[in-house]
Amino acid sequence: MQQRTTSRPVFVLVFVSLVLAATLGCARISELVKKGRGEAPPVPPTPTNSQPGRTPGNIDTDQGDSLVKKTNFYITDCYNRYSNRVTESHNRYASWVKNLDQGPTGKESIVYGLYDVNGDGADCETAVASAKALEPSMPELDEAADKYVTALKDVIGQIRGVYAYYEQEDYKDDNFAKGKAAHAGLMSAFKAFQGANDAFQTEVDKLEDSVSEKELTRLTEAGKHFDALVVESGIKAKKIKNYIQEHEFEAMKADDISPLIEDFSTTVEQLRTDDSKSMGDSYVRSCDEFTKASKEMMRRIRDGKKFSDSERRFIGSGAGWMVDGSPQKVIKAYNDMIQSRQFTRF
Numbered sequence: 001m002q003q004r005t006t007s008r009p010v011f012v013l014v015f016v017s018l019v020l021a022a023t024l025g026c027a028r029i030s031e032l033v034k035k036g037r038g039e040a041p042p043v044p045p046t047p048t049n050s051q052p053g054r055t056p057g058n059i060d061t062d063q064g065d066s067l068v069k070k071t072n073f074y075i076t077d078c079y080n081r082y083s084n085r086v087t088e089s090h091n092r093y094a095s096w097v098k099n100l101d102q103g104p105t106g107k108e109s110i111v112y113g114l115y116d117v118n119g120d121g122a123d124c125e126t127a128v129a130s131a132k133a134l135e136p137s138m139p140e141l142d143e144a145a146d147k148y149v150t151a152l153k154d155v156i157g158q159i160r161g162v163y164a165y166y167e168q169e170d171y172k173d174d175n176f177a178k179g180k181a182a183h184a185g186l187m188s189a190f191k192a193f194q195g196a197n198d199a200f201q202t203e204v205d206k207l208e209d210s211v212s213e214k215e216l217t218r219l220t221e222a223g224k225h226f227d228a229l230v231v232e233s234g235i236k237a238k239k240i241k242n243y244i245q246e247h248e249f250e251a252m253k254a255d256d257i258s259p260l261i262e263d264f265s266t267t268v269e270q271l272r273t274d275d276s277k278s279m280g281d282s283y284v285r286s287c288d289e290f291t292k293a294s295k296e297m298m299r300r301i302r303d304g305k306k307f308s309d310s311e312r313r314f315i316g317s318g319a320g321w322m323v324d325g326s327p328q329k330v331i332k333a334y335n336d337m338i339q340s341r342q343f344t345r346f
Contacts, residue, residue: 070134071211074145074204077127081119082152083197088318089115089159090190095316103183106176113166114159121153141203144196151196155189162186209235229271230341233287236264240294241334244327254302261294286333286340293333300325 093114097104104111128145162182165171171179212235219228240260243252268287299305307315311323320328 073127073131078124144200144203148196148200151193155193158186158189257298286337290333293330296325
């Protein structure tokens with residue numbers, strides 16, 4: 001999210017990378033502690049250059065290329081560049097401000113500040129304008145994107161207003177005066193962004209899922225077994241990720257998660273035994289890590305193993321991905337899997 005898009009060799013199948021590497025979500029990750037949500041380190045976005053002829057399902061080539069570009073603008077050039085990082089910035093702030101309604105008091109023993117955001121949102125605004133100009137027309141998605149851009153630019157401005165103040169520890173010189181004054185506007189911007197982010201994510205998810213299913217059908221019908229399995233593994237992994245993001249940890253059930261893990265593992269095993277592609281090993285290993293992290297979480301839920309005080313501190317400080325059995329570790333493994341996917345040769 002905080003790294004810029006870099007070019008990749010043309011042998012990477014960009015369309016499937018797009019389908020799999022749109023790391024959506026982290027905005028609704030389960031709250032495991034009272035203050036803040038856990039974080040997962042951001043994953044670099046997918047390359048944006050397109051490749052002719054990789055179109056979904058049975059739609060015509062021109063419309064398919066347009067849909068790929070539209071999806072790429074929304075996911076890679078906008079959502080993935082900012083959503084996780086803004087959420088992480090909020091989490092960082094919430095991890096040390098004891099009462100988010102009241103704001104900092106000046107008596108905090110630890111002051112983490114908040115994370116900066118790489119970019120001012122102008123590139124996202126440009127990407128949204130480019131996407132809206134492409135067919136097919138998607139009014140609900142376009143409207144959600146516009147609201148997302150507005151909220152994004154506002155929250156970045158609020159973050160930038162106090163980032164250096166906390167980073168340079170200027171609060172030690174004015175008894176938190178600026179921090180206290182900025183709190184209401186900062187929290188208002190975070191709240192507005194969360195609402196816009198959730199709405200945009202919902203619409204982008206619909207688009208991504210539709211494109212993924214069409215591409216899976218196309219590859220299957222074309223007899224491209226390995227390629228189809230890669231897309232299928234991404235679809236199934238996302239079901240696990242979505243379950244995590246849509247449920248509080250305490251409400252998760254092992255009986256709900258286990259079938260999702262088993263279904264994903266079956267596809268990974270098929271990938272493992274397909275030796276038609278020489279550069280798939282790294283992706284399969286990352287799938288194994290995602291499976292392991294998911295099983296650790298499932299077992300913790302099944303066995304009723306609570307997080308220790310030290311584990312909760314890790315989670316609250318944004319290092320939940322280091323805790324075995326935490327949703328944050330699963331999300332990190334998912335992001336790593338998607339990143340590894342970019343280097344699989346087709």
